């Protein structure tokens with residue numbers, strides 16, 4: 420089934436065979452990869468399939484190792500899915516709008532048509548609308564839950580309908596799932612071979628700098644991603660650090676608790692401001708806020724050294740700022756600056 424969706428060239432190609440793939444096992448003398456024999460452990464190429472990291476992720480996420488792909492951020496699997504399944508200038512993808520910008524950027528890089536389906540008034544999906552905009556050349560449907568920049572989770576029953584009705588790849592990007600009380604779609608991987616769930620160490624896990632993204636999917640999809648990735652896409656520094664981070668899931672849980680408590684405070688304080696017109700519901704570590712005059716408010720904040728994301732030019736997000744939940748002190752600075760702005764621009 421997955422094989423039928425693949426581009427012909429990907430189906431037919433031979434993957435690069437690296438030295439570490441050819442010989443698997445323990446030896447005492449490695450003269451197979453033209454490495455410098457000095458400067459261990461950095462002289463050796465890292466594990467191309469990152470088995471130790473995957474074992475740690477498997478425990479934390481409750482997903483078998485064989486169903487895990489690791490990328491240089493989630494951005495890598497996003498790009499690889501286009502390269503594996505979408506024939507340039509022929510195939511297309513369908514995505515919710517508004518959403519994370521990388522799906523569209525990677526479509527453009529890969530010369531693949533990008534079809535947008537506007538979310539409804541609650542920033543939610545209706546499965547039939549997504550299916551209606553697909554055709555026989557639609558290879559991927561991009562969903563993001565909790566969604567960026569809106570912050571809400573998508574209706575799980577509608578996502579399931581998309582999975583049931585659509586024969587192509589359905590991606591559910593769960594970059595913010597750790598901040599949500601909703602169930603992850605990783606539990607559906609065994610049931611739907613066309614489902615890809617994306618998660619990352621960049622948000623709740625506090626490790627955007629090390630670049631580690633996860634794709635959870637059927638073995639068929641994982642095999643394809645492994646076949647076309649750069650052989651050593653996750654460097655040893657990232658692999659070592661990721662193992663450390665994953666062994667301390669309690670720390671992440673504490674951060675999440677702290678950030679969710681602060682999210683509540685931030686929302687409460689924003690609500691008291693006259694210039695705030697609406698705060699959209701959020702399951703993420705940010706809030707989308709409709710204000711009186713987003714462009715001017717944004718520049719005001721920049722002048723105070725406070726950077727938020729101005730989403731005013733994004734569909735359905737007119738006059739809206741996306742504000743990440745920071746520390747209590749950062750919330751106070753933001754609120755003080757917005758109060759000052761409100762007073763000046765009354």
Ligand SMILES: *Cc1c(COP(=O)(O)O)cnc(C)c1O
Pocket residue numbers: 491492493494495519563567592594618619620621622627631632
């Ligand atoms: C931040 C974010 C990511 C994370 O990307 P990385 O490349 O893993 O840092 C993925 N998807 C969405 C929707 C995001 O907002």
